[in-house]
Amino acid sequence: MTFLTVSNVHHTYFSKEAASSALQDINLTIDKGEFVSFIGPSGCGKTTLLSIIAGLFKPTSGTVKIENKSVFGNKNLSIGYMLQQDYLFPWKTIEENITLGLKLLNDEKKSYENVASSLLRDVGLPPVEKKYPRELSGGMRQRVALARTLAVDPKILLLDEPFSALDYQSKLKLEDLVSNKLKEYGKTAILVTHDLGEAIAMSDRIILFSARPGRVHQIFDVPEELKVLTPFEARAHPVYSSLFQIIWKELESLE
Amino acid sequence: MNNQKLHEQFLQSLRKEKKWVRFYQILILIAFFGLWELASHLRWIDPLIFSSPTKVINLLIDKISDGSILAHISYTLFETVLGFILGTLVGTILAAILWWSPFLSKVLDPYLVILNSMPKVALGPILIVAMGPGMSSIITMGAIISVIISTIVIYTSFRNMDANYLKVLQTFNATRYQMFKEAILPSSFPTIISTLKVNVGLSWVGVIVGEFLVSSKGLGYLIIYGFQIFNFNLVLMSLLIIAVFATIMYQLVELLERKLIKSE
Numbered sequence: 001m002t003f004l005t006v007s008n009v010h011h012t013y014f015s016k017e018a019a020s021s022a023l024q025d026i027n028l029t030i031d032k033g034e035f036v037s038f039i040g041p042s043g044c045g046k047t048t049l050l051s052i053i054a055g056l057f058k059p060t061s062g063t064v065k066i067e068n069k070s071v072f073g074n075k076n077l078s079i080g081y082m083l084q085q086d087y088l089f090p091w092k093t094i095e096e097n098i099t100l101g102l103k104l105l106n107d108e109k110k111s112y113e114n115v116a117s118s119l120l121r122d123v124g125l126p127p128v129e130k131k132y133p134r135e136l137s138g139g140m141r142q143r144v145a146l147a148r149t150l151a152v153d154p155k156i157l158l159l160d161e162p163f164s165a166l167d168y169q170s171k172l173k174l175e176d177l178v179s180n181k182l183k184e185y186g187k188t189a190i191l192v193t194h195d196l197g198e199a200i201a202m203s204d205r206i207i208l209f210s211a212r213p214g215r216v217h218q219i220f221d222v223p224e225e226l227k228v229l230t231p232f233e234a235r236a237h238p239v240y241s242s243l244f245q246i247i248w249k250e251l252e253s254l255e
Numbered sequence: 256m257n258n259q260k261l262h263e264q265f266l267q268s269l270r271k272e273k274k275w276v277r278f279y280q281i282l283i284l285i286a287f288f289g290l291w292e293l294a295s296h297l298r299w300i301d302p303l304i305f306s307s308p309t310k311v312i313n314l315l316i317d318k319i320s321d322g323s324i325l326a327h328i329s330y331t332l333f334e335t336v337l338g339f340i341l342g343t344l345v346g347t348i349l350a351a352i353l354w355w356s357p358f359l360s361k362v363l364d365p366y367l368v369i370l371n372s373m374p375k376v377a378l379g380p381i382l383i384v385a386m387g388p389g390m391s392s393i394i395t396m397g398a399i400i401s402v403i404i405s406t407i408v409i410y411t412s413f414r415n416m417d418a419n420y421l422k423v424l425q426t427f428n429a430t431r432y433q434m435f436k437e438a439i440l441p442s443s444f445p446t447i448i449s450t451l452k453v454n455v456g457l458s459w460v461g462v463i464v465g466e467f468l469v470s471s472k473g474l475g476y477l478i479i480y481g482f483q484i485f486n487f488n489l490v491l492m493s494l495l496i497i498a499v500f501a502t503i504m505y506q507l508v509e510l511l512e513r514k515l516i517k518s519e
Contacts, residue, residue: 056422087423
């Protein structure tokens with residue numbers, strides 16, 4: 001049931017001063033429906049790897065395949081990408097923002113009114129289709145961004161620190177929501193985060209990267225008893241703290 | 256209840272301030288014309304050169320009643336509006352081409368800088384010889400004076416788009432054209448509007464200079480003609496008309512701004 005395969009990925013950034021190796025020898029497989037987190041010190045290339053998986057650019061060498069098809073230049077592959085901020089287009093209404101991906105991927109002329117309102121309900125928002133992003137709070141906007149991502153029914157969700165700009169309360173609520181929705185739709189997801197607690201609470205597997213050049217340092221499996229809980233409940237479980245301590249020590253040793 | 260009362264007070268103070276601003280604006284206007292009239296009347300300034308409001312107004316009434324001024328106004332206005340729209344439109348299209356091809360924009364960069372620092376009105380004589388001493392060469396003057404600076408400003412705004420918005424579109428497999436249409440262009444509307452505002456003034460300069468050179472019709476022609484026959488009433492009247500219409504054009508651009516930019 002291997003869904004995503006990353007094989008022998010190297011990536012080098014070039015600047016006038018130097019060529020710096022960002023990723024080296026990355027080999028990973030992720031199963032369908034799995035939730036994996038990338039953590040590691042800054043400069044470990046986790047965001048670079050996420051962008052490569054998203055097919056945004058080609059790695060210097062190596063391949064990334066989803067269901068045995070290369071992600072780069074694959075026009076039929078839909079990927080959901082959530083960023084640190086919502087990046088909702090301020091001149092579009094909430095409805096236009098949510099249906100943007102659908103229009104770009106399918107038919108620009110079609111109306112997707114119902115899609116927007118049912119997705120809004122789905123992510124726990126009141127009917128705000130006709131409002132503009134500036135009229136919503138940060139947490140609400142990130143929910144809209146989630147709705148926009150889910151609208152295109154992506155094969156995989158790539159989450160690039162989507163909760164880091166939120167206040168703590170909104171963050172906890174959104175973690176539960178995202179985790180819920182992913183389970184409900186059986187989506188595969190990769191989360192890049194700085195927050196170790198978030199990684200443990202949400203994931204099935206945690207991949208720890210070391211920096212300069214970015215390499216897979218160690219892989220941690222999250223115990224079954226945490227996986228079945230919601231992120232919020234997981235944070236209160238005793239196993240959570242012991243796993244936190246173990247990974248924390250590893251993280252410390254890398255910095 | 257108390258809150259409502261405070262809000263009422265707040266609104267009242269706002270209204271009051273607005274009233275005072277208007278009051279002083281009108282006061283300055285009256286003082287300017289009053290002082291001008293007085294100075295001319297009492298010969299503090301030479302009435303032959305600086306004229307006076309009453310003389311200008313009388314001349315304007317004459318010119319309106321014999322109908323001769325309307326042809327000049329509509330001629331100049333048509334040229335200016337066209338020159339100004341053309342300048343901004345061509346500037347936006349050039350900016351889009353530069354955005355489309357980063358290589359081309361690197362190649363053309365020094366030429367844009369040179370063209371921008373060149374005094375475009377100096378091209379006037381060449382334009383008139385090449386295109387004939389008519390409306391088309393004057394409209395070209397009105398456009399050419401604003402096109403390069405519009406290109407540079409709008410292109411800079413295109414490039415300043417937050418790359419993460421483009422990343423979002425890229426994950427939806429958007430083409431470069433879709434990126435331009437969905438993100439680049441709408442995010443630059445505020446910049447395009449402010450270039451429009453600047454271009455209102457610039458295209459008046461281009462058109463008036465063009466009419467100086469062609470000297471057959473229009474407000475620019477009236478100014479140069481008034482200068483030649485030493486009739487400064489005519490010069491000042493034309494200037495006043497230009498001021499009025501430039502203001503109206505500016506107000507129309509502001510109206511467009513409010514219509515177009517909903518998100519602010």
